[in-house]
Amino acid sequence: MSLERVDSASNARVCQAGRMRREAVAAAGAVLALTLAACASEPPAAPQPAPSTSTSATVAAPTPAAPPPSPAVTWRVGARPLPRRPDGFGVVEPTPPELVNRALPTKDLLPPPSGGTYAATIGEVPADVLARSTWQPACPVKAGDLRYLTMSFWGFDGRPHTGEMIVNAAGATGITQVFGQLFAARFPLEEMRVTSPAELTAPPTGDGNSTSAFVCRPARGQANWSAHAYGLAVDVNPFCNPYSQGDLVLPELASAYLDRSRRRPGMVLAGDATVRAFAAIGWSWGGAWHSPADRMHFTATGH
Numbered sequence: 001m002s003l004e005r006v007d008s009a010s011n012a013r014v015c016q017a018g019r020m021r022r023e024a025v026a027a028a029g030a031v032l033a034l035t036l037a038a039c040a041s042e043p044p045a046a047p048q049p050a051p052s053t054s055t056s057a058t059v060a061a062p063t064p065a066a067p068p069p070s071p072a073v074t075w076r077v078g079a080r081p082l083p084r085r086p087d088g089f090g091v092v093e094p095t096p097p098e099l100v101n102r103a104l105p106t107k108d109l110l111p112p113p114s115g116g117t118y119a120a121t122i123g124e125v126p127a128d129v130l131a132r133s134t135w136q137p138a139c140p141v142k143a144g145d146l147r148y149l150t151m152s153f154w155g156f157d158g159r160p161h162t163g164e165m166i167v168n169a170a171g172a173t174g175i176t177q178v179f180g181q182l183f184a185a186r187f188p189l190e191e192m193r194v195t196s197p198a199e200l201t202a203p204p205t206g207d208g209n210s211t212s213a214f215v216c217r218p219a220r221g222q223a224n225w226s227a228h229a230y231g232l233a234v235d236v237n238p239f240c241n242p243y244s245q246g247d248l249v250l251p252e253l254a255s256a257y258l259d260r261s262r263r264r265p266g267m268v269l270a271g272d273a274t275v276r277a278f279a280a281i282g283w284s285w286g287g288a289w290h291s292p293a294d295r296m297h298f299t300a301t302g303h
């Protein structure tokens with residue numbers, strides 16, 4: 001199983017309690033028009049998965065002397081299903097020693113950026129990407145109102161990588177700005193990729209750490225959708241920034257990261273550069289909530 005399952009699990013319990021307001025959707029449409037106007041300029045430079053429209057931006061970043069050797073792979077993500085609790089989540093178990101100071105290398109799914117500079121593209125969601133995403137006609141957002149982003153990020157391996165993300169068109173430009181700031185700050189991310197349908201139904205393994213936005217899934221036992229189902233929420237390094245409520249921790253193996261006084265790379269902390277970057281585009285942070293505390297979660301809807 002994977003993080004997406006973790007992500008969606010947390011969505012189900014909390015994030016996805018999202019009561020999408022019609023005014024927010026209307027506002028999204030207005031911003032979309034602006035976004036489209038801003039996006040019509042130039043095609044993507046790199047051999048990206050061909051967005052039909054794009055923007056690109058560059059942000060100077062500290063030049064690494066030489067990429068450090070990748071850390072040894074000491075953990076295989078998604079390999080060990082957890083027993084389930086009665087509520088369907090995995091049993092919360094102590095964090096394995098290999099993940100207490102988690103710094104797993106990133107597998108390149110897209111060509112990494114060249115020259116240590118931030119690059120981002122915004123385009124319509126290509127048909128093949130849509131087909132491997134969780135989008136379906138019953139989702140609360142039209143495929144045409146979603147955008148496919150590619151964005152540079154720094155891995156825990158000290159190397160630059162290119163990630164992909166599906167977001168609501170209303171937030172597309174802002175999100176590329178946020179991740180530009182994270183890149184400039186060298187804030188590490190482990191993975192950034194589109195959530196697949198299989199991940200929603202896979203058994204929980206409690207070790208996911210993928211940064212993602214759009215996941216089309218209703219709140220568990222409820223008729224309403226999560227902000228993720230509109231592409232209006234982003235989860236950042238879920239394992240480093242777990243969700244917790246009562247005795248539930250998601251991802252289920254991430255308890256070592258409940259101690260926020262032990263600062264480790266990839267953690268989001270109150271008032272830090274990540275929180276400020278999202279706040280600058282009007283997105284709030286679930287880490288400021290108390291029950292649950294959803295430390296991975298940034299949202300445009302307040303839910």
Ligand SMILES: [Zn+2]
Binds near residue numbers: 010011015233296
């Ligand atoms: Zn979330």
